[in-house]
């Protein structure tokens with residue numbers, strides 16, 4: 295074993311130093327110093343015992359100098375941005391005082407028909423609607439409607455609910471969950487007919503996804519294709535509800551799980567009910583919830599409108615919305631297309647990998663965006679917010695310094711992310727009535743060793759487009775995937791269309 299002062303040990307330290315705050319994995323270091331991984335790992339262990347290096351998460355190592363990002367001169371931390379936000383925008387970061395805001399919707403009527411891991415809680419939306427006095431006659435908009443949490447609650451409050459959502463399975467969920475007029479008896483009978491037809495037909499064709507046979511047992515594949523092919527392909531409300539129930543049982547019938555990203559477990563789901571039984575239970579819950587809705591003496595408000603489309607080009611009527619509530623994708627966050635590719639393929643919304651790529655290009659930018667889509671955003675000039683003039687070059691420098699990183703255009707992805715939000719904010723502003731508000735749940739990020747205050751930037755973009763910033767309130771802490779010790783946050787940003795604005 296080489297001592298820490300010896301050749302390889304020194305090389306490992308230099309290589310790690312070059313990766314700065316981002317750090318490097320054993321594999322990356324081994325390739326940089328051109329030695330086997332086990333040798334490099336042994337050196338790292340020894341350097342760690344001497345207090346010179348440490349692991350920060352996701353298999354990443356850094357020099358101890360980079361242990362605390364806060365103390366580094368080249369690191370602008372959350373506190374410094376909060377201070378600048380107060381000085382430049384006149385708003386002090388507050389604390390969200392609502393009830394427990396992120397409880398799962400999995401056991402709630404209607405919401406449980408297709409709960410979204412990425413969604414916020416129904417309770418949070420109820421609280422926001424109530425705080426803003428939204429009730430009968432009001433119009434509520436969610437530009438990134440997801441599984442429809444906002445829209446369902448808006449309808450239950452007897453308001454008009456409008457939503458746009460690009461991801462077809464989520465748009466389907468929003469549409470079905472807000473169609474309270476669906477007849478539970480007809481749904482029950484249609485489900486029984488599907489199960490009868492499915493029991494008598496042979497297995498059908500598998501979707502195009504290459505991993506399908508690995509991800510499902512043969513028996514599950516046969517039953518799932520039978521069920522899928524027994525549902526009426528026409529987009530009638532009953533067939534859509536059955537499709538949603540079918541979509542909901544896909545992951546539970548497979549060796550996959552969402553936590554929150556799609557993961558594979560070779561031993562997963564060898565037991566438990568088969569797809570037919572799962573489908574029966576999923577439809578049973580819908581029937582039960584629809585029956586409960588009918589028993590309530592509540593008068594329903596107007597039917598919801600859910601459009602499957604790109605919110606960046608949506609055309610909501612001017613001055614028509616009282617309250618917009620949403621949670622957009624987060625900077626460099628979830629790749630929705632990757633995470634919902636099974637649903638997209640099985641439900642027939644994507645028929646090829648080219649379809650998945652096209653959808654990813656239209657979603658708000660995420661880390662898996664193809665390079666062809668970031669070309670126009672490589673420049674760090676003419677940015678949507680002056681803070682990005684510091685943030686993007688810092689990300690670029692850190693990545694260049696490290697040499698190897700997942701992609702060398704991370705700063706361009708971040709640039710495009712904020713550029714994608716601008717048209718949505720601008721269209722929501724136009725759609726709001728004077729005095730109408732836009733309430734947004736959004737998080738901050740740590741990317742390539744650089745802090746990105748996504749919540750404050752969202753608020754500032756809104757301000758630059760003529761909305762006033764009412765508040766930015768921290769709702770809960772989040773863990774950074776990049777650095778376990780670094781605390782991120784999720785905030786509630788409230789913007790308002792000024793009453794005097796045109």
Ligand SMILES: C[S@@+](CC[C@H](N)C(=O)[O-])C[C@H]1O[C@@H](n2cnc3c(N)ncnc32)[C@H](O)[C@@H]1O
Pocket residue numbers: 410412413414415437438439440441442443444458459460461464603604605606620621622623630656657658
């Ligand atoms: C955080 S999720 C919203 C979750 C939602 N609040 C709920 O409770 O279900 C963000 C959503 O934005 C959608 N999205 C991303 N880019 C979009 C775009 N350009 N137009 C419309 N929707 C988009 C994603 O598909 C995803 O469903």
